[in-house]
Amino acid sequence: MIIMTKKEARRIYKQKRKELSAAERSKLDDLMLIQFQKLPLPDIEYLLCYWPIEENNEPNTHLFSDFLEFRNPALKVLYPRSDFDRMEMDAIEIGTDAPFHKNAWNIYEPMTGKLIDAGMIDMVFVPLLVFDKQGYRVGYGKGFYDKYLKQCKQDSIKVGFCYFDPIDEIEGRQDFDVPLSLYITPHTSYVF
Numbered sequence: 001m002i003i004m005t006k007k008e009a010r011r012i013y014k015q016k017r018k019e020l021s022a023a024e025r026s027k028l029d030d031l032m033l034i035q036f037q038k039l040p041l042p043d044i045e046y047l048l049c050y051w052p053i054e055e056n057n058e059p060n061t062h063l064f065s066d067f068l069e070f071r072n073p074a075l076k077v078l079y080p081r082s083d084f085d086r087m088e089m090d091a092i093e094i095g096t097d098a099p100f101h102k103n104a105w106n107i108y109e110p111m112t113g114k115l116i117d118a119g120m121i122d123m124v125f126v127p128l129l130v131f132d133k134q135g136y137r138v139g140y141g142k143g144f145y146d147k148y149l150k151q152c153k154q155d156s157i158k159v160g161f162c163y164f165d166p167i168d169e170i171e172g173r174q175d176f177d178v179p180l181s182l183y184i185t186p187h188t189s190y191v192f
Helices: 006-018 022-038 061-071 142-148
Strands: 003-005 046-048 076-083 088-093 100-102 109-110 114-116 123-127 157-161 170-171 182-184 189-191
Touching: 003 006, 003 109, 006 170, 022 061, 022 189, 046 088, 061 123, 076 142, 088 109, 088 142, 100 114, 123 142
Parallel strands: 003 170, 046 076, 046 123, 123 157, 157 182
Antiparallel strands: 076 088, 088 114, 100 109, 182 189
């Protein structure tokens, strides 16, 4: 049985992701896309995506958002914009040529766009390093997404993409931690 604290899991899985080559990540991204395409997803009108941080070897979320846009050309794709003074984020609807800039944390954020209320969002792609068999994840430790997910509507689908299988349990979860609804790995999907 694998039980880890958030701190241990963050350290170990950052390193595991760092060790993946670009070719390995590309193959794993394609396998996750296949898993995602197999799911009986409802129509999504508002998707909150995130721009993958290349330096962190994050999964290529553009593949998954492009698939949803192909299924529904009217899909509205939103990206988070962080406010580090409030330690919160907002969802910004972007146009096709929206300019992005890289903030101090190497996160690409939209420079312009329309602020969309969290209660409108049907699906959220949530960054993570690893997750457990109860649906909880280990992120980067700032709590932006957990705060934001609490504002989303109850039936909003919260999706995590992970190169690795789940661990048994994340030790030290807090009351503010929000479990996700769905995790996609290269070989299967987990629904909670």
